[in-house]
Every structure is written in C-alpha cells, then in structure tokens.
Amino acid sequence: MASTPITSRAGLTALTTAIGVTLATAPAPAAEFYAGKSIDLLIGAPPAGGYDIYARVVGRHLGRHIPGQPTIVPKNMPGAGSARAAGYLSTVAPKDGTAIAAIMPGAVMGPLLDEKARRCSIRPRCSISAPPTTAPAFA
Numbered sequence: 001m002a003s004t005p006i007t008s009r010a011g012l013t014a015l016t017t018a019i020g021v022t023l024a025t026a027p028a029p030a031a032e033f034y035a036g037k038s039i040d041l042l043i044g045a046p047p048a049g050g051y052d053i054y055a056r057v058v059g060r061h062l063g064r065h066i067p068g069q070p071t072i073v074p075k076n077m078p079g080a081g082s083a084r085a086a087g088y089l090s091t092v093a094p095k096d097g098t099a100i101a102a103i104m105p106g107a108v109m110g111p112l113l114d115e116k117a118r119r120c121s122i123r124p125r126c127s128i129s130a131p132p133t134t135a136p137a138f139a
Contacts, residue, residue, distance in 0.1 A: 030066075030067040030068060031067035031068040032068065033068060033097075034066055034067060034068030034069070034070040034097075035068035035069070035070075036068075036070075037068070037070045037071075037098060038070055038071040038072070038073050038098070039062075039063070039066070039070050039071070039072050039073065039097070039098050039099065039100060040073050040075055040093070040098065040099045040100070041055060041059045041062075041072050041073065041074045041075065041100055041101070041102060042075055042077050042085045042088060042089060042093070042099065042100070042101040042102070042103075043055045043056070043074055043075065043076045043077065043078075043085065043101075043102050044077060044078065044079075044081075044082025044083075044084065044085030044086065044101060044102065044103040044104055044107060045076065045078055045082065045102075045104070046076060046078040047076050051102070051104065052076060054102070055074065055102035056074050058102070059072040059074050059102075060072070070098075080107075081104055081106045081107060081110075082101075082103035082104040082106065082107035083106075083107045083110060085101050085103050085107070086101065086103045086107040086108070088101075089101045089103075
C-alpha cells in the first residue's frame with residue numbers, strides 16, 4: 001500500500017496537534033521521578049578550587065532546569081585528576097539519574113588512551129559537555 005502525502009489542511013492540523021500534545025506531555029514521567037528527590041553532583045576536585053566553584057555555580061541553577069526540580073547536592077570527590085569521581089560514577093553510584101559528575105577532561109581521555117586506566121569506563125552512560133575554554137573580556 002502506497003503512502004499518500006498529507007495535503008489537506010485538516011490532516012496537517014491533526015498531525016501538528018498530535019506532535020504538540022506528545023511533546024507537551026513527554027516530561028511528566030521525569031517530573032514525577034525527580035519530584036522531591038536529590039541529585040548528587042560529584043565534583044572531581046578539592047573544595048574551593050576553580051573547578052569546584054564552577055561546578056557549584058552550575059549545580060546551584062541546574063535543579064531548576066530538570067523536570068520535578070530536584071535538589072542538587074554537591075559532593076567533592078578529589079583524587080587522581082577526577083578519575084576517582086569518574087570511577088565512582090561508573091561503578092558504585094546509582095544508575096537511575098540521581099548521580100551526575102563534574103570531572104576533568106583527563107578522567108574521560110585517560111581510559112581512552114591508557115590500557116591501565118581502562119578498568120572503568122564512563123562512556124556507555126554519560127553525555128559529555130564542557131565549559132568554554134576562554135573567559136569573556138569586558139571593557
């Protein structure tokens with residue numbers, strides 16, 4: 001059976017409405033899951049350093065942008081250039097989205113480049129983002 005293109009205005013409106021309703025209701029399960037919960041933000045750096053301050057600033061505002069508005073709880077876990085925090089995240093931390101980490105780039109690149117560092121892998125369960133590498137200049 002050949003598919004026919006949607007040519008009528010009613011068909012296009014129905015399709016647009018169906019997509020809109022689907023997208024509008026999608027965050028509800030996440031909001032129910034995170035409501036009243038806390039998310040551990042593992043910081044792979046010692047307290048009061050630049051990386052710690054950056055992670056805490058992000059953590060302070062992150063909860064407002066997650067459905068259900070969970071509380072973000074920063075926890076410092078310094079050691080081995082953030083590899084300790086990365087290892088904890090990949091092996092011990094809950095796998096339900098209630099633990100995230102701010103780790104240094106070496107903790108991600110190390111297992112990719114060094115055979116000895118491959119005992120834990122964070123690749124299957126994380127998305128990687130990075131802060132800008134340059135600071136803005138104001139005049």
